[in-house]
Amino acid sequence: MGNTYFQFKQFIIHQDKTAMKVSTDSCILGAWTASQINPSAKKILDIGSGTGLLMLMIAQQSSAFIYGIEKDIDAFAQGTQNITESKWAERLFNDAGDAREFISPDQFDFIICNPPFHDNQLKGPMQEKNLAHHSTALTLEELISTIKTLLIYSGKFAVLIPCYRMAELLFVAASQHYYPEKKLLIHSSSSHPPFRTIILFSNDISATSEEEKLFIRDDNGNYTDEFKQLLGDYYLHL
Secondary structure (H helix, E strand, C coil): CCCCEEEECCCEEECCCCCCCCCHHHHHHHHHHHHHCCCCCCEEEEECCCCCHHHHHHHHHCCCEEEEEECCHHHHHHHHHHHHCCCCHHHEEEEECCHHHCCCCCCEEEEEECCCCECCCCCCCCHHHHHHHECCCCCHHHHHHHHHHHEEEEEEEEEEEEHHHHHHHHHHHHHCCCEEEEEEEEECCCCCCEEEEEEEEECCCCCCCEEEEEECECCCCCECHHHHHHHCCCECCC
């Protein structure tokens, strides 16, 4: 039996009680997004905080107060455990509930989300994993509407999405007057097409949409230099 936790250089993610485990693409989301957040950001929100992975990755690089909202009660409990046991516990806050009903006295400077993103796809027998993977619980329209309510006017947000839904996300975001500033296309290797995209949004319609590519492994199956540079501050053996 494998470990029920994932050890990073500066924190640990217990994940024995959650359907969704630490994944390579979520780690890329956390590391890349942490590098995009303005150092002056004071309040950051993770919609669907799960195990607390993204909150902790950002906390390692930012001095902001970081909040999470998680609907699944088991994931909430585990995420709360992970952030409470971290060295940044005094500025990390996790709430149980539906992001669509989340009320905050203040708006946020930055929002990050790894949403349930498989729409109209074959679902499996595990209800918890279905909710984490599939958009029956939170549609893209609901996500962007929620972000618009919680984000300051000059704020930015980042979303991880499968490439086949990128055009849909861009359309929904534009309908709420958010536009892509940067895109990171994630490839398993140089011989594979991208399978995930991280998009950084703002309300600046004139922003140039920069596009980057990240190849996780080279032709020999080893991590690329770009991947090691991105995750080097986090992964234990990089």
